[in-house]
Amino acid sequence: xxxxxxxxxxxxxxxxxxxxxxxxxxxxxxxxxxxxxxxxxxxxxxxxxxxxxxxxxxxxxxxxxxxxxxxx
Amino acid sequence: xxxxxxxxxxxxxxxxxxxxxxxxxxxxxxxxxxxxxxxxxxxxxxxxxxxxxxxxxxxxxxxxxxxxxxxxxxxxxxxxxxxxxxxxxxxxxxxxxxxxxxxxxxxxxxxxxxxxxxxxxxxxxxxxxxxxxxxxxxxxxxxxxxxxxxxxxxxxxxxxxxxxxxxxxxxxxxxxxxxxxxxxxxxxxxxxxxxxxxxxxxxxxxxxxxxxxxxxxxxxxxxxxxxxxxxxxxxxxxxxxxxxxxxxxxxxxxxxxxxxxxxxxxxxxxxxx
Numbered sequence: 001x002x003x004x005x006x007x008x009x010x011x012x013x014x015x016x017x018x019x020x021x022x023x024x025x026x027x028x029x030x031x032x033x034x035x036x037x038x039x040x041x042x043x044x045x046x047x048x049x050x051x052x053x054x055x056x057x058x059x060x061x062x063x064x065x066x067x068x069x070x071x072x
Numbered sequence: 073x074x075x076x077x078x079x080x081x082x083x084x085x086x087x088x089x090x091x092x093x094x095x096x097x098x099x100x101x102x103x104x105x106x107x108x109x110x111x112x113x114x115x116x117x118x119x120x121x122x123x124x125x126x127x128x129x130x131x132x133x134x135x136x137x138x139x140x141x142x143x144x145x146x147x148x149x150x151x152x153x154x155x156x157x158x159x160x161x162x163x164x165x166x167x168x169x170x171x172x173x174x175x176x177x178x179x180x181x182x183x184x185x186x187x188x189x190x191x192x193x194x195x196x197x198x199x200x201x202x203x204x205x206x207x208x209x210x211x212x213x214x215x216x217x218x219x220x221x222x223x224x225x226x227x228x229x230x231x232x233x234x235x236x237x238x239x240x241x242x243x244x245x246x247x248x249x250x251x252x253x254x255x256x257x258x259x260x261x262x263x264x265x266x267x268x269x270x271x272x273x274x275x276x277x278x279x280x281x282x283x284x285x286x287x288x289x290x291x292x293x294x295x296x297x298x299x300x301x302x303x304x305x306x307x308x309x310x311x312x313x314x315x316x317x318x319x320x321x322x323x324x325x326x327x328x329x330x331x332x333x334x335x336x337x338x339x340x341x342x343x344x345x
Contacts, residue, residue, distance in 0.1 A: 013141055014283060015200065015327060018276070020144040023295075023333035024164035027182065030082075030174055 083169040084120045087151045087160040087331065088113050088179070090190045098153040105150065110176040111183035116154055117175065125168060151331045159194045161186060162331040189336060196271060196299050198335060199328030201310050203262050203292035204284075205255055209321035214250050221246055258322050259292045262313050269305045270296035274334045288323065295334035303329070 086105075092114045095105045108115040123129055133139045144165055151162045169175040179186070215221055224243040228236045267273050276293040284290060298306045310326035317324065 012285060013145070014279065014285070016144055016148050017140070018279070019162075019330060019333040020147050020165045022164075023336075024162045024331075025088075025167075025336045026164050027167060027178055030169045 080122055081119045082122045082125060083108075083117050083172060083175055085163050085167040085169065085175065086116045086118070086147060087154055087162045088115050088186055088190075089154065089158040089160055090114070090187070091158060093154045093158040095154075097156065098150055108172050108175050108179070110179040113179050113183060113186055115175055115179060116150065117169075117172075120168075125166065148331075155197070155329075155331050159190055160331050161189055161193070161336050162333050193297075193332050193335065195301075196297050196332070197303075197329035198332040199270075199296045199298050199303075199306055199326060200330060201262070201266055201292070201294045201296060201306075201324065201326050202290060203259060203313075204286060204288040204323045204325070205258070205291045206288040206321035206323075207251060207255070210254065211247060211251050213321065214247055214254070218247075218250055221250065254320070255291050258317055258320060261317075262292055262324060263294070265309055265313055266294060266296055266306070269302060269309055270298050272297040272335055276334070288321070291322075295330075297332060297335045298328075 090113065092107055092109070093116065095107065095116070098105060105116060105118050108117055124133065133143075147165050151160060154160050169178070215225075221243060224239055224246065228239045228243065231239055263273070263275075274295045276295055278290045278293055281289055296306065307326055310324050314322075314324040
């Protein structure tokens with residue numbers, strides 16, 4: 001990874017949800033959770049996002065501390 | 073493992089790599105991570121409480137934002153930690169197996185496509201570029217500066233009341249059409265510029281206002297697969313676009329690197345893909 005771009009980024013929970021719930025490999029495993037109504041979660045998210053929504057984190061550096069400090 | 077057959081635990085799959093990652097580097101492991109190795113692939117997994125994912129409990133959990141936030145964040149954090157020194161194929165939230173053996177069977181079945189995917193993704197990462205438009209400000213600008221709109225303003229000023237009413241209606245239609253055309257134009261310009269510097273590009277759906285926590289309207293939501301040596305270029309391109317369109321009330325944001333969630337065309341999909 002280009003360490004020159006290890007700049008501070010704001011990543012919203014929405015962006016995480018958009019990928020983790022909606023993208024990524026789906027295999028015919030024993031059980032795959034179908035989050036059919038992701039939109040519903042988004043609607044609920046408005047409440048969350050309009051308050052203290054942003055998770056600050058430093059890309060390219062150990063992320064864990066930043067995640068832990070998040071207000072989630 | 074026999075212990076997994078007790079029905080109390082499930083195997084949760086986060087991601088697959090070619091070379092074994094250093095799991096000790098994943099800080100603050102909420103569940104003990106371990107590797108399931110098969111067919112030249114390493115699956116990063118943990119044992120989770122089966123009860124959490126039972127249909128009834130799961131339905132309740134999915135309505136609980138705190139649970140969803142904590143679990144998806146955990147998933148993402150683990151995949152990102154592995155991604156620091158390994159090329160990863162990230163799996164969707166909640167990919168579960170009853171036993172390690174079942175997972176190994178899956179890895180054997182999909183070994184070839186996963187190997188191909190890992191080769192393709194090597195040395196690349198996903199970046200997200202989104203564009204937003206403050207449509208009110210842009211509309212204001214169109215009303216004030218757009219040539220044909222200004223002409224109509226002048227015509228309305230000079231027209232008798234009846235005709236002015238019709239011209240006003242015409243002007244409002246024109247403002248709306250101009251706004252839509254400009255937004256499309258800027259989005260296209262951004263897409264063209266990004267396409268030139270990415271390996272692959274995927275257009276994602278526009279997230280509705282109110283979910284983004286922003287006042288402006290999302291007009292473009294892209295995922296880009298970018299070679300790691302081109303990261304500076306993509307970041308600079310987004311920055312340049314942001315500056316170029318700032319006075320048109322357009323904001324261009326670049327976020328990354330992400331695990332390549334958008335670029336893992338699955339070997340086999342299930343219906344909800």
